[in-house]
Amino acid sequence: MHAPHRKETGGKAGNRHVIVDDGGEQNLIEGNIFAFSGLPPDQNGSAGISLRTPRNIVRRNLFYDNDLSGVNLYDAGKQHDVRFNRVYHNVFFHNAYAKKETFKPFLYALTLTKHSKGNITDVAIMNNIFWMNNGKRTISYYHVDRAKQVVSHNWEEAGDPLFLNAKLIAGYQEPKREAFHLQEKSPCIDAGGFLTRTNSEGRGSIIPVLDASFFTNGFGIVESDRIQFEGKTEHLKIVKINYEKNLMTVDGTVAWKKAQGVSLPFKGTKPDIGAFEYSK
Numbered sequence: 001m002h003a004p005h006r007k008e009t010g011g012k013a014g015n016r017h018v019i020v021d022d023g024g025e026q027n028l029i030e031g032n033i034f035a036f037s038g039l040p041p042d043q044n045g046s047a048g049i050s051l052r053t054p055r056n057i058v059r060r061n062l063f064y065d066n067d068l069s070g071v072n073l074y075d076a077g078k079q080h081d082v083r084f085n086r087v088y089h090n091v092f093f094h095n096a097y098a099k100k101e102t103f104k105p106f107l108y109a110l111t112l113t114k115h116s117k118g119n120i121t122d123v124a125i126m127n128n129i130f131w132m133n134n135g136k137r138t139i140s141y142y143h144v145d146r147a148k149q150v151v152s153h154n155w156e157e158a159g160d161p162l163f164l165n166a167k168l169i170a171g172y173q174e175p176k177r178e179a180f181h182l183q184e185k186s187p188c189i190d191a192g193g194f195l196t197r198t199n200s201e202g203r204g205s206i207i208p209v210l211d212a213s214f215f216t217n218g219f220g221i222v223e224s225d226r227i228q229f230e231g232k233t234e235h236l237k238i239v240k241i242n243y244e245k246n247l248m249t250v251d252g253t254v255a256w257k258k259a260q261g262v263s264l265p266f267k268g269t270k271p272d273i274g275a276f277e278y279s280k
Contacts, residue, residue, distance in 0.1 A: 020051050022079070023079050025054050034070060045067050047070065047111070052076075059087075064094050064095065065097075069140070071090075073112045083119070086124045087125045089273075091180050093131055093132055093180070095134065109138050111142065122149070159187075191270070195215075196210050209246050217239060230261030
């Protein structure tokens with residue numbers, strides 16, 4: 001992209017990788033690499049994703065070396081609404097080293113930004129690794145009440161998470177997913193939280209949970225999720241979800257206890273933090 005006024009980039013410019021806007025919701029953003037978002041021609045920085053709609057799932061992605069945040073949940077009014085988004089099991093590495101002076105709340109790995117009269121509430125941010133982001137800044141809440149979000153079991157710049165490539169440094173140019181897998185002694189192994197829990201004891205194929213919005217039945221587009229209960233190794237395939245009643249129908253019969261943890265398939269006693277489950 002040609003931008004002759006951008007001396008910082010030699011007359012070139014980049015942009016955001018993805019903007020989710022115009023009222024579209026319930027998108028699944030999974031298994032991607034969002035890296036090296038550039039200095040755009042019209043503003044002083046860009047995030048990897050600008051997310052402006054509700055009820056999306058952002059998981060198992062790598063966000064690194066982006067000009068501003070890896071993800072910006074952005075509400076500027078009009079049709080914007082970023083409530084009920086689920087951001088979990090991602091890696092945010094070396095983001096927000098902006099090339100030009102910009103709005104300081106954007107200089108975090110992940111940002112929740114409100115420039116409207118509405119509210120940003122019920123966003124869940126779980127089981128993500130934040131490491132080596134600018135100033136060790138992880139999550140920004142600009143005119144947003146943190147207490148009205150679900151933020152738990154993230155690795156927030158608490159030292160080296162021990163990625164598989166121990167020599168990983170800023171400016172990493174080859175997008176190899178394997179570099180962000182975990183080493184055997186990583187403190188992120190079995191350190192994650194369960195995405196939701198059952199709200200009653202029972203047996204059958206219809207499972208009542210506290211929050212079904214972490215999961216998808218594929219909407220007829222992609223394969224539906226598989227889930228695993230706390231304390232069990234069996235994987236169950238979701239065939240139907242009633243999001244209003246928080247009921248998940250699976251492809252088998254199972255028994256569960258009240259308040260039993262439910263997550264995507266995991267190894268060990270609990271899910272790992274980050275985009276990848278550790279395996280030898």
